[in-house]
Amino acid sequence: AQKVTQAQTEISVVEKEDVTLDCVYETRDTTYYLFWYKQPPSGELVFLIRRNSFDEQNEISGRYSWNFQKSTSSFNFTITASQVVDSAVYFCALSGSSGNTPLVFGKGTRLSVIA
Amino acid sequence: DVKVTQSSRYLVKRTGEKVFLECVQDMDHENMFWYRQDPGLGLRLIYFSYDVKMKEKGDIPEGYSVSREKKERFSLILESASTNQTSMYLCASSLGSGQTSTDTQYFGPGTRLTVL
Numbered sequence: 001a002q003k004v005t006q007a008q009t010e011i012s013v014v015e016k017e018d019v020t021l022d023c024v025y026e027t028r029d030t031t032y033y034l035f036w037y038k039q040p041p042s043g044e045l046v047f048l049i050r051r052n053s054f055d056e057q058n059e060i061s062g063r064y065s066w067n068f069q070k071s072t073s074s075f076n077f078t079i080t081a082s083q084v085v086d087s088a089v090y091f092c093a094l095s096g097s098s099g100n101t102p103l104v105f106g107k108g109t110r111l112s113v114i115a
Numbered sequence: 116d117v118k119v120t121q122s123s124r125y126l127v128k129r130t131g132e133k134v135f136l137e138c139v140q141d142m143d144h145e146n147m148f149w150y151r152q153d154p155g156l157g158l159r160l161i162y163f164s165y166d167v168k169m170k171e172k173g174d175i176p177e178g179y180s181v182s183r184e185k186k187e188r189f190s191l192i193l194e195s196a197s198t199n200q201t202s203m204y205l206c207a208s209s210l211g212s213g214q215t216s217t218d219t220q221y222f223g224p225g226t227r228l229t230v231l
Contacts, residue, residue: 035219045205045222091158102148102173103220107157 002027004094006106013082014114021077021109023092029053034068034075035093035103045091051075082113118142119223121206127229134193136226138206145211147189148220149173149181152203164189165211196230203227 003026013019025034036048049059051068059066063080079086089110093103122137138147148163150173160173162181170181178200182190189208193200204226209218 037222043203043225043227045207047219047221050219102160102163105158107155 002029002032002094002096002104004092004104004106006090006092006109008109009107010110010112012112012114015084016081018078018080019082019111019113021079021090021092021111023075023077023106025073025075025092025094027094027096029096031096033095035095036066036075036077037091037093039089039091039108041088048077079111082111084113084115087111087113119206119208119221121204121223121226123226124224125227125229127231128193128196129231130197132193132196132230134196134228134230136191136193136204136206136228138189138191138208138223139187140208140221141187142208142210142221143186144208144221145186146209146218146220147183148207148209149179149189149191150205150207151175152205152225158205161191196228198230201228201230 005024007022032053034051037045038048039045049066056068065078067076089108091108092106095103119140128134146165149161150158151161152158159175161175161179162170162173164170164183167183167186180192206223207220209220211218
């Protein structure tokens, strides 16, 4: 069975601090995909990144970066110089490569950035 | 840009009513999904569909049914609404190819349903 664990339920930081959101996953598939989504107070889930299991290169997009480590089954997300607009719930998700395997989501981490 | 729309942002219904939640996507996606989101439980999959007239049960299908008569539209039906179905309902779609579901899912804005 596939599983995603986001151990941090809530995180609060002061603006301009860096913050890392943890994601640990479990799967028996050799090919799989990992995702991060952001859910701002408006409610809509916004896609941030998709990474397949064969690509362990770290990804950087502006203030966002992702660290994928197969050895520890982790796909952590770091926000550098956090801003109030980063306040949201962030979800990590996992999908296997075989048919009929929809996304499995973690329970989310609520990030509050305080001005 | 992918656009997924849901018929209502907020909905209030009475126990026992039949409720229809509509979802439309405009990107010719094969796959569509319905989730509910509850505090502390995250997102849970109710039903999904890989093609017109096809449907698959997710993790929590009890009390729900779905309809996909056209590729762009996926409806979630609560046959007889109950108070424990008060929740946020999120629809998503992905490009898909056959029965694979590894493509990125794009979400609608959600419908917050209250059943009194």
